[in-house]
Amino acid sequence: MSAPTESEQRLSYETRDRLYQVALYGSAALFTFIILFPIYWMVQNAFTDSQAVITEFAWFPSPETVTLENFSVLTAGAVPTYVINTIVVTIGTIVLVVAVSLVAGYGMARFRFKYKESFAQFLLLGYMFSPIVLGLPLYLIWSETGLLNARIGLVIALSAISMPFAVWLMWKYIQTIPESMEESAWIAGASRWRTFWDVVVPQTKPAIVACALFAFAIAWNDFTFAQILLPSQDSTTFAPGIMRLIDQGGYTSWGDIMAVSFLMTIPPLLFAYFLQEYLLKGFEVRTR
Amino acid sequence: MTVNISNMTRVFDAPDGRIVAVDDLSLTIDDGEFLTLVGPSGCGKTTTLRCVAGLDTPTSGTITVDDRDVTNLPPQERDVALLFQDIALYPHMTVRENMEYGLKIAGVPEDERRESIEEAADLLQIGDQLDKMPASLSGGQQQRVALGRSLVRDPSVFLFDEPMSDLDAKLKRELRPVVQRITDEIGCPVLYVTHDQEEAMTMSDRVAIMDGGELQQAGPPKEVYDEPTNDFVGEFIGQPAMEFFDAHVESANGTAAVALGGHTISLDASADQLEGYVDRDVRVGVRPQHITVADATEGIEAEHVLDEPLGDETHSLFETEYGNVTVVTHADFDGDDGGEYGLVLERSETQLFDPASGVRIF
Amino acid sequence: MASETVESTAATDRRSVTERLGLDSEAIRGWLTVLPVILLYLFVAVTPIAFAFYASLFEIPLLAPEWTFTGFSNYVEVLNMGSFWSALWLGGLFMVGSTVLQLLVGLWIALVLNKISYGQRFLTAVAFTAYLVPTVIVVLIALFMFDVEIGVLHIAGSNLGLWGERTFALGDQTWAMPLVVLIGSWKFSIFVTIFTLAQLRAIPERFYEAAKICGASRWEMFRDITLPRIMGVLLIAVLLRAIFMFNKFDIIWMLTEGGPAGATTTLPILAYRTAFLENSYGLANAMAVIMFIFLAIGAYCYFRAFNPAKEVDT
The missing domain is CATH 1.10.3720.10 (MetI-like)
Known part of the structure; x- marks a missing residue:
């Protein structure tokens, strides 16, 4: 901890500030990635043909394999x-x-x-x-x-x-x-x-x-x-x-499992975005 | 309607003993009378009001409205209106719904409700605010809505619990006539609680001063100002507050006089009138308006401290052997800091108080 | 004078009756409002714990519930079980590892969230998402990502040489425990974040402005303003996390069921296995009672350290 502080002090204010901003937004990006990647992976595979899920590894969905078929798991x-x-x-x-x-x-x-x-x-x-x-x-x-x-x-x-x-x-x-x-x-x-x-x-x-x-x-x-x-x-x-x-x-069938997982995740996702003030308020009370 | 409070006492249990908030209070408010209960905080005035409203119950004593004993009735059955210090408009209802609520509870049909609300709103000049939410109104407008809420219910007793203490001076002056017009309109007994003696003096038919849970004096504003029953009332009513001096009563040829600050002031009283106080210590009370500043050769020795020019008059502070004394001086008065002066008390305006009990003796 | 006294005595009497009634009726109404809560607690917490203690004194095969009183022999048996002590050790490991990781990551995220000016709402939502996504979904995604055939993390790990190409990482003696801690922390770090964030946002900006005027560096501002302000909340968070993690059942059970070969069998897993797989309900209840004692110690620390009674009378 002390080493960066010393070297920071030798740097100009602007450089230090830029470094700080990079560290700040770098961290933000990193943890966004860590949290969102599994969710992305779930969503991507939820919409991928269940055969393709287990045979063809792909980082991104491709038009040939995109499907809504997995969601039929909800009907049977x-x-x-x-x-x-x-x-x-x-x-x-x-x-x-x-x-x-x-x-x-x-x-x-x-x-x-x-x-x-x-x-x-x-x-x-x-x-x-x-x-x-x-x-x-x-x-x-x-x-x-x-x-x-x-x-x-x-x-x-x-x-x-x-x-x-x-x-x-x-x-x-x-x-x-x-x-x-x-x-x-x-x-x-x-x-x-x-x-x-x-x-x-x-x-x-x-x-x-x-x-x-x-x-x-x-x-x-x-x-x-x-x-x-x-x-x-x-x-x-x-x-x-x-x-x-x-x-x-x-x-x-991982495709089916990811499809139903995705559906189960939608309500929490919506609440997390639209009701976050209430959650924060609630936690404020909880810590007291 | 007449409200009659008799021998009312309210005792609270506190962790460290019992607190007597109101001590054997008896008071009558006549129909249409505007009575103000005034006193320092903790004097029991709000407790009294809450007992009349039914939000609190006296420990002993009775409260009657006309001939009905309401002492133990819940607030719902008392038909009173109460204006709270924090206004207490319901934030989730519009102005109209706020004013309508009491009528709705009472089961008044909708068109009747609308009619009386619009009437009240016009009277209070809030006719164009009816569909707004209370939070979007200014403090003064919120007060008007709260007034309107009480007005439409046409209560048999109207209570005010320091409704203006959170408002600025200008708004207070603006609202006072509105309050008076509304209470005149309803024409019921009004009990108005405040700690602001100016409010009490300007608005009331009668002022009741409380201290330490006990009623000190009740009477028309002029009376409590001119003839306070004791030094507390004398000091509490009037601005700036009455000044007090320790003095000694003497008798010269049958005429009473007081000795203070090395000279005597003869009074418009015979020694007989001050029976029992001759050759004894008393407290002399004089309002700052009735003290004049003279040369150091006259009156009580005083050292000038500062002047507070108010424009139309000046409040000058002096240091004397009796402590700091405020004097109302001429607008142009400009004393020398640290300068020596003499303070002369106006003979006809001096009042004498018993030094132990504080009761006014002359 | 006499009549006055009589009158005032009468008045006092009347009042004392109403006062007693009034107080009583207020207290009764007060208790009535909290009665459902008390019933729920009695039904779901107090009774089970009492019942667990009672049942722990018997030998109860779950499938043929025939109770045989055995006194404290269940406790003797538990304390003589090698698997109990290993579960206690693994549970401690899981608890400490999870708590430390969650504290560091959670605090870090909170500090970042509090300072960024762009995308704050979005990032807060991201953080809350991790908290609100059900554990089972976290587990399903993890199982999928560590799948030996097509799991993205499995492939990544085996390419890095962490585990073999055909090794299911969560079924690996070495990797099972660290991965369970990591996956759990993905979800639960946010608990520390949210806890701290509310407190961070409550620190008035003028404190920092005053420090800036005095020439404080960012590190100094963090050390002298931020940290003291959130210390209390952090301590609560750490204690609660530790208690919760010690009693964590769901995520471990769903990920590994305590395996491989007991590598992730903490106390809750052991108790569950004993009751429902080994059919020894009485023995399992003895373990539940032991866990409850640990909980009670945790609760005692919580009350001693933070004296919530202080908050009670506000």
Whole structure:
């Protein structure tokens, strides 16, 4: 570290600045390449004839091999079921997480009750929940309660591990909404519940989006819970489903796999671009 | 409608003991009366207002509106309007929706709502802002919307919680007549809380001064200015604040006089009127408007510190044995820094206060 | 005087009733709002952990659930297993390697992202993409890229002489662990980035302007302004990353299933294998309890180091 600094000092300001800019944008280019290349590779092969994928190595797609055929994987076999299961579980988790965290966050921001601080600490403990540690015992519990192989069972498990972040975020966010707005509505005759809907909920939209995003990330990303809690081949979600298909050797068409992977990546890509402010805001709360 | 607060006390539990925010307060606001509750921060004025609004409940005592005991009613059932310090317009609703909200809750039909909103908006000169979002309005316009929101509901009590403390002086002056016109329009009892004594003096029918949770005095602006019940009111009301001097009461041939700064001021009172204070210490209070600057040979010895010319008058600061004293001087007054002067108190305008209790004795 | 006293006592009484009711009803409503969260925690976290401890005292063949009480012998067995200690060692290796790599790369990306003026939005989106792309997709792409026939990274690596032309790198005793760490870090470095970025953006520009006026170099500005400001967040990120990586199951299992020959079998993998492949549910729960104890130590450090209670009363 000290060597470049010394030599920099001998260089003129302009040269140093240029070097800095080169290092800066060079780094940016490098990590963009490292992140995007695998994604490019996936997309390129998703649109390449599945025979060509395994026989002809090519850096760029060529007109002769470009095809949409791989996407027919979504119309037949088990994969469509897996994708639908993932979508259902993700939507269920988002709805449950937002609803529960909104009410709990409001309660924590607005009601005074004993042991609230202890509860908040207890909440943070949730960061330490690891799917594998919880999943192993949950397997038998879920099978006793009939939640094994049920999508709702997975939704409940995923919602629970999303809670610490979601409730914390809602709590902190609702605290920033002036209480006088609610009081103003009460004085105008609105009940507490109606005020919650008319005045609080519309103003928490950014927090709701952030919560939904993180719940999405957790549910869409999940493998461990689904692998353990949805052991049946027909009811499982995409991640364990496709891994089992590959394991059983029933699935080796890389073209098909890349096609469905690409489709599964589209929602995160869109969210990453259009909702990044919410993600950043969410992380800001999370670090507190 | 008449609001009657009687023997109201509000005690808060704090980590380090109990805080008595309001202590045995009794106050009546008549129909159509504009009563201002004024005092330094922490004096209990906002707590009082919140109890009247139903956002807080007194620990003891009652609040009635006409003959209805509302002490324990929730805010939804009180039919009051409250203008908040932070305005509290709903940022996600348009101006119209903001003004409409209370009527919507009350179930007023839509065309009636539209009518009363447009009427109020015209009165407040915000008729062309109705479809904007509150964030795009200026501070003054937001205040007008908040006023309109209360106006359309035609409340039976109108409460203000320091609504202008975040506004600049010019805007305050502009809004004061608007507030008065609106409250006249509604014609209900008005309770206006502020820490700004100028606001209290200019707008109210009656001013109630609070300190330390206790009511100090309530009366018309002129009365609390001329006849403060104690030194706190004397100092709090009026700008610049009343100056105080430690003095000694003497009796000369049956006429009372006070000795201070090495000379005596005879008062328009007989010694009998000051029964019990003769030959004892008192505090003399005089407003800076009633102190004149003279040569060093007269009055209280004073060293000139600085002048603050305001254009139409000058506030001059002097150092005396009683501490710093502000005097309202002529606009052209220009004292010598460090120069020796004498301060003469206007005889007819001196007030006497008990040094222990602060109560005005003359 | 007497009547006044009576009146005020009456008033106090009435108030104390409402106060008690009021406080109670407020507390009840407060607890009601957080009740669903508590139920979820009870159902999904507290019960399983208690259950795991209970089950760890039994011998439970998963396929024929007949519970035989064996006391602490499962724990004795675990501590006598060579595979347990090797899993602990490999898990530690995986944790340290991943955390260090993710910290360095993540911080580097955050600093670059914070300083560039062109394409910031795009590059932030790129960074978030890595975070949001599901692990399974990362794994599928990796498996494809390391495919012995046509994998682009396989070909690149074998051309560089890192591994043989017919060697599946992820199935190679030497390469499996480093590659799992690398692939995991591709996805998880961004966690550190996002964590730090929010904090970096919160540093007021005037701090740097003031330093510039004093003639500080870029390195000095980083050392004296940036680093102290993000130190707290970095520590949290490192601790959380370490805890998460120690308990990482999905990416390792999907990439290697713990192989080859146990080269990537960390504790979570071992526990999963024991439960579902070796049919020893009680033994697996003993491992889960041991992992939970590690978690609890991590949590204790987290609370001691950052005292989140401080934040609680704000």
